[in-house]
Amino acid sequence: MKRIQAPRGTYDVLPHLADERAALERTAAQILGRAGYGRIETPVFEATHLFARTVGEATDVVQKEMYTFADGSGDSLTLRPEGTAPVVRAYLEHGMHKEPQPVKLWYLSSFFRYERPQAGRFRQFWQIGAEAIGSADPAVDAELILLLGELLEAIGASKVRLVLATLGQPESRAAYREELIAYLRKHEDQLAPEVVARIDLNPLRAFDAKHEATQRVMADAPRLIDRLPQEDLDHFAEVQDLLRAADLAYTVDTTLVRGLDYYTRTLFEFQSDALEAAQNTLGGGGRYDGLAEAIGGPPTPGMGWAAGVERMLMASTQSPPTEPPVDIYVAYEPAHKAAAFRLAADVRRTGGSARLELAGRSLKGQLKQASRSRARYVAIFGDEGVQLRDREGGEDKLVAPETVMHHIRGRL
Numbered sequence: 001m002k003r004i005q006a007p008r009g010t011y012d013v014l015p016h017l018a019d020e021r022a023a024l025e026r027t028a029a030q031i032l033g034r035a036g037y038g039r040i041e042t043p044v045f046e047a048t049h050l051f052a053r054t055v056g057e058a059t060d061v062v063q064k065e066m067y068t069f070a071d072g073s074g075d076s077l078t079l080r081p082e083g084t085a086p087v088v089r090a091y092l093e094h095g096m097h098k099e100p101q102p103v104k105l106w107y108l109s110s111f112f113r114y115e116r117p118q119a120g121r122f123r124q125f126w127q128i129g130a131e132a133i134g135s136a137d138p139a140v141d142a143e144l145i146l147l148l149g150e151l152l153e154a155i156g157a158s159k160v161r162l163v164l165a166t167l168g169q170p171e172s173r174a175a176y177r178e179e180l181i182a183y184l185r186k187h188e189d190q191l192a193p194e195v196v197a198r199i200d201l202n203p204l205r206a207f208d209a210k211h212e213a214t215q216r217v218m219a220d221a222p223r224l225i226d227r228l229p230q231e232d233l234d235h236f237a238e239v240q241d242l243l244r245a246a247d248l249a250y251t252v253d254t255t256l257v258r259g260l261d262y263y264t265r266t267l268f269e270f271q272s273d274a275l276e277a278a279q280n281t282l283g284g285g286g287r288y289d290g291l292a293e294a295i296g297g298p299p300t301p302g303m304g305w306a307a308g309v310e311r312m313l314m315a316s317t318q319s320p321p322t323e324p325p326v327d328i329y330v331a332y333e334p335a336h337k338a339a340a341f342r343l344a345a346d347v348r349r350t351g352g353s354a355r356l357e358l359a360g361r362s363l364k365g366q367l368k369q370a371s372r373s374r375a376r377y378v379a380i381f382g383d384e385g386v387q388l389r390d391r392e393g394g395e396d397k398l399v400a401p402e403t404v405m406h407h408i409r410g411r412l
Contacts, residue, residue, distance in 0.1 A: 009115070009123030019321045020313055021126070025108055027154050028128050035147055037104040037130055042086035044110070048076040054085040054262050054294045065113040079112035083129040084262070084288060084304050085295070091133050092297040101134030102302075108309070121279055122310065128283075131304035133292075138235050140303045141266040141287060142242035148283055148305050149248055152270055156317040157282060159273035162248065165256035166236040167204075168228040169264050170290060176227040177203060187217045207255040223254045232265060239266055262288040266303065272315040282315055283307025327352040328377040328408065329370035331363060336381035339401045343379060343386075346405055377408055 006012060013021065029039070048068050055061050067079040080086055087105055090096075096103045108128045115121055130147060132140045145162070152160050167173060180203045188196055192211035199206075207218050225233075243250055256267055269284030285305030292300035328347055332340035340356060347354040355373050357366045363380070370378045380387040386404055389396045399407055 007123070009117040011122060016320065019323070021309060023318075023321050024128070024155060024309060024312065028106070028108065028151055031147060031151050031154060032106045032130055035104070035143065037106040037132075037147075040087060040090065040105040040107050041109060042080070042083070042090055042107070045077045045079050046086055046089070048078040050085050050089055050295065051078055051081060054088075054291055055082065061113065065115055067112050067114060080109075081111055081113045083107055083109060083111065083127060083306055084131060084285075084302075085291065087129075087131045087304070088133060088288075088291050088297075088300075088302060089295055091300075092292060092295060097134065097298070097300065102132040102140055103134055104130070104132050106130040119276060119279060119314070126309035127306040128309060128312075129285075129304060129306035131302060133302040133304075134300060136289065136301035138238040138266075139242060141239045142246070144285070144303055144305055145239075145243060145268055146246050146248055148270060148307060151307070152282060152312070152315075155312060157270075157272060157274075157312060157315040158317050160282065160315070161271055161273075162243075162250040163253045163256055163269045163271060164236075164240065164243075164250050165253055165267040166225060166228065166232060166265055167257075167263055167267055167286070168224065168232040172229050172232055173224055173227070176222070176224050179222055179227070180204070180206075180224075183221055184217075190214070190217050202261070204257050208257050218255065225254045235265055258284065258286065262291045262294065264289045268305075270307070272311075274315045275311060279311065281308075282311050324353070325374040325376060326355050327375065328354050328379055329366075329373055329375035330354060330356045330379050330381070331366035331370060332357060332381035333363065333383065335383070336401075340379070340381045343381075343401070343404055347408075350405075350409065376411075379404055 051066060052062055061081050066081050069077060071077055087107065091103060106129065108126065110124055110126050112124050114123060117123060128151070130144055132144060149162060181199055184191065184195070184199045184203055184206060188199070190213045191206070192209055192214045195206045195209050195211065195214050206214060207221070209215060209218070240250070256269065258267060263286040265287040267286035270282045271280045272282050273280065283305055285303070287301070287303045289301040291302055292298065330340045330344045344354040344356040355369070355375065357369070361369065367378065376390070376392055378389040378391065380389070381401065385398050386401050387396065388399050388404060388407060397407070
């Protein structure tokens with residue numbers, strides 16, 4: 001019988017990986033918590049139209065990558081492909097607009113997209129995300145960008161650079177959109193087929209094409225930033241002023257786009273040259289001032305980002321966390337198993353760490369395991385009592401089983 005394996009594009013988080021991820025989570029909680037961001041967790045699946053309406057019908061996410069199914073009642077549900085729309089849905093559903101604005105939220109969650117698996121890209125993946133909903137102030141944009149930069153610095157992400165752009169607002173980029181469509185139609189014979197297929201639906205995505213001939217065409221394409229009204233340019237200029245005030249270096253890339261339709265005005269990415277060029281984005285995001293209305297809520301500005309856990313760990317230069325030494329390893333002769341079991345339980349109840357022989361090893365094998373665990377104490381239950389060994393230079397002694405806790409409690 002063929003052995004069952006994990007689905008393609010997924011992976012198991014083994015204990016050593018879980019320790020790295022837990023350390024990253026603690027760091028994110030500290031950095032975002034200091035800035036007033038509270039933890040939120042939304043359901044793994046949402047109503048399909050939440051994403052179709054907000055992410056964009058013309059995006060690859062909606063057209064090709066979502067895991068969508070009908071439940072027992074016939075409702076169409078989708079495993080969440082991204083985190084912003086669910087958080088804004090929760091903001092509206094739970095009346096967070098009544099709280100002091102902006103409402104600051106962060107999450108660490110799993111997401112799902114049917115993509116071609118490769119280094120740093122999986123079909124089930126994890127992201128840390130942060131959202132600030134309810135304020136249009138450019139300082140919100142700058143703060144969120146700064147926080148992601150601080151997180152990447154804290155984990156030792158290498159060769160990182162910040163790239164900024166602005167998309168303006170839908171009404172201010174409408175005329176540009178028509179200009180770009182006309183330009184793409186004029187050079188249609190040089191474009192990649194997938195770019196041609198979505199010229200009318202999402203022409204901006206042509207800037208993101210990896211097709212060489214398309215890239216040559218887009219090098220001479222009109223730029224949105226040259227067509228934006230002063231109001232949008234002023235917003236972008238203030239974001240840049242605030243980042244400079246915080247000593248955060250950046251470059252402006254007028255061709256930067258992202259794969260979701262809800263972005264407005266500020267757009268940014270943190271990229272790392274330590275990763276392959278095709279998958280070098282550690283995290284990014286932007287402003288989404290029309291998203292709440294698309295869900296059915298009132299006009300509500302918002303700004304946020306998401307960063308891939310897998311890619312952040314790939315770019316990190318920090319050493320993986322090491323497992324702390326064990327306080328006590330409890331070994332025993334077979335006849336004393338119950339007493340040994342009780343000691344291990346008592347140590348754990350007092351907040352200490354204890355390991356107990358569970359595989360039927362000989363006493364010699366148990367002592368080898370004790371050495372591997374780097375235990376401070378080794379308690380060996382035998383017929384004459386408990387031989388208590390202090391492996392940090394203390395005195396070894398033979399004690400009664402009921403007195404072991406008395407001898408070690410003050411030193412754990």
